Amino acid sequence: MKNKLYILLGIIFILLIFKLGNWGLTESSEARYAEIAREMVISGDYINPTLLGIKHLHKPPVTYYLTALGYKIFGINEFGARFFMQLGLVLQLVLVFKISLQLFKSEKIAVAALLIYFSFPITVIAVRTLTTDAYLTTFILASIYFWLQYKTHLKPYNLYLFYFFLGLIFETKGPVGFMIPVTFVITYKILHKNKIEANIHQFLGFILFLLVSAAWYLIVMYKNDGLFDYFINNQLVERISENNFKRGKPIWYYIFLMPLVGMPWLFYFIFYFKKNIKTILKQKKTDFLLIITFLTLFILLSISTSKLILYVLPLYFILAIFSARYLSLCSEKTMKSISNFYYVLIITVTAALFIASFLNIELTINRFYSFLVFVFFGIIASLLKTKILNTNFLKPAFLGVVFIVSIIISSDFIFKENELKINSVKPLAEFIKNNSQIENEVVVYNYLLPSLSFYLNKDITTINHGKYTTEREVQFETNDQWKKHLINYFENSERERLLKLASDKPIFLIKRKKDIFPDTLNILAKKLNHKKNFDKFEVYY
Incomplete structure (x- = not known):
């Protein structure tokens, strides 16, 4: 079985990397992560992530580091940006197999869980565009697996690996990533009536967790005054309780969308649960452990204000295991x-x-x-x-x-x-490259387009005219260098600087079709001789 499994995983990996760099970066999340990692590689600063030249301290850096490593190996391109996510998915499949085998002692159920997990649309969606979710899920599964290994074999190195991956979870998504492994461990201990362990390995493992999880945070907070309050208030409390990032969704959001990206297995999970509910609640064994873990995170994510479909990706390994169990028992x-x-x-x-x-x-x-x-x-x-x-x-x-x-x-x-249709501006960037005979300035009106900087390999200028994504957080900047490529349209002096910018060198002025230029930019656009349409965008030059 092992040889066949390795062959299967090898085929899956080849399929995942086939034509992986075939299409352009998509706005906005993928382009943002890819550009931040590119700026890291160019600047050599791996402590302070920047986006279009301004510090971007919203998230811990593991995703940026893995992307930067991809650039070092494969070059600064789409393939390099996406490569390690494909490897992450293969590791997720291995971990789903091993967790299932650990829980149910059946290779057939474990293989079925692996196959079902891979067949979920959401697992593939998560690795075809660059985000943190694929990496986060890999680390969550690894932490759960090594915890189970430790409880089974009592080998200390498994405990250290459990704490190590908890640290990586923190360095990937912050404290929110702990919910699944912590819920799983607490429920496991209660069901198995385990006492709280206090030994040297637990102590050293916890120290290892602190070192891994806190390393970047301590360094970056030391270098940026006020960052601790920013992490707690802006990035933790407000993400959960407010809609500052325009991700507010109704409480039933996941109830509606989860079946669409988990079909048809989610329905069989419900059938399995309905058929076995009395036994599950009475025996309170493995099924109960998985259900409590699932429901805890599902409820917490549903009541949170900030919602994206990929946030529930770590739940699908539980659905895969239940679906495999259902298959093994059904007629x-x-x-x-x-x-x-x-x-x-x-x-x-x-x-x-x-x-x-x-x-x-x-x-x-x-x-x-x-x-x-x-x-x-x-x-x-x-x-x-x-x-x-x-x-x-x-x-x-x-x-x-x-x-x-x-x-x-x-x-x-x-x-x-169909790059423009999938929200990639790579054709637009190629047009600018092909029509640039001398040094020029690229200016984007009221919209953040980090992939333009990625493809042009140069700084671009953004005009802030009220769009929330263009209102950058500059409280951690130590000088005014950031102002060079961010123009605040609401200030008279900045509007004058914009006109002067256009007189100093040729410019490409870009706006979304649905946006309307204000007076100053209307004057500027009329002075430019050419206009080119790109689906949702217009380019004046």
Whole structure:
């Protein structure tokens, strides 16, 4: 089984990195992380992350460091930015397998959990654009696995690894990342009636956690007065209680969206829970442990003001394990219905892609390629459906993997041909490069476009006219150098500087189509001879 598992993981990794740098960085999150890491590499300052030349101390730096390492190995490009997330997903699959094996002592259930976890759309979404969530989930799973290993084998090195990964969680997302492993450990101890341990290894492990988790925070707070209050009030309390980051969603947000990025397994999790609720509550064993962990984080995330769908990614390993358990217990008829569902889904999605290539829609779809995808995955799905017996409960899980692989392969090429549609401004940056004969200034009106700086490899100027993303936090700047590339339109002197900037050298002035230039910029735009449209953007030059 191990050799087959390694081969499977190798194939998955190759599929994940295939054409990984094929499409441009997407705004805004991916472009922001990628540009911060680029500025780190260029400046050599790995303590104070900057975005467009201004300190950006919103998050701890692990994601930036891993991205910067990708740049060092593969160059400053999209592939380098995304590479380690793919490796992170493969590690997540290994950890889901090992956690499942540890909990249920069944290789088949563990393999099914691995396959199901990979077949969730959300797990793939999390690694196709650069964010912290893929790394955070990897560290959370690692901490849970090494905790289970320690409780089983009582080897101290597993305890140290548990504390080490807790430290990495803190250096990736701050204290909010602790919720799953801490809930899991506390519930585990209560269910197994474990006493609080007090020994040298626990003490040293906790010291290791403090060293790993606090290292960057202590250094950066020492160098930036007032940063402690900023972390507590702005980045922790306000994220939970206020909508300062425009991520406010209703309390039912995750109830509605989680099934869409976890279909169809989320429904089978509900069936399993409904069927076994009395046993689970009575025995209070492994199932109960996982459910309490799931519900605790789900409730906390739902009542929090700040919500993004990827915040619930760490919950899906629990859904994968429950789905694998359900498959191992369900009837042949149920397994057949799940297999049929996936078979129809694969044929429908790939056929729809091919049909869409004939239609007059906004997306550009290569007809020949979409036909190959339809035929290839149709054949693979048909072979799996007919050759694997319905009594083999891994059959639906394998079909789920075929479905998600068809999505990965299709999206890689669709994204490349529709970069502007997926919110990448790479074509716009290439246009500026091709039309720049001498040194010029790139000015963006009332919108933050970090990927422009990434692709042009130069500083760009942002005009702040009230858009919340352009209102940068400059309280930690030690000089006025940041003002050179941030213009406050509300100040008369800054508007004059803008006009002077345009007279000193050629400029490219960029705005979103839905925005309306104020008077000063209208005057400036009329002086520029050319205009080019790029989907949501207009470029004056």
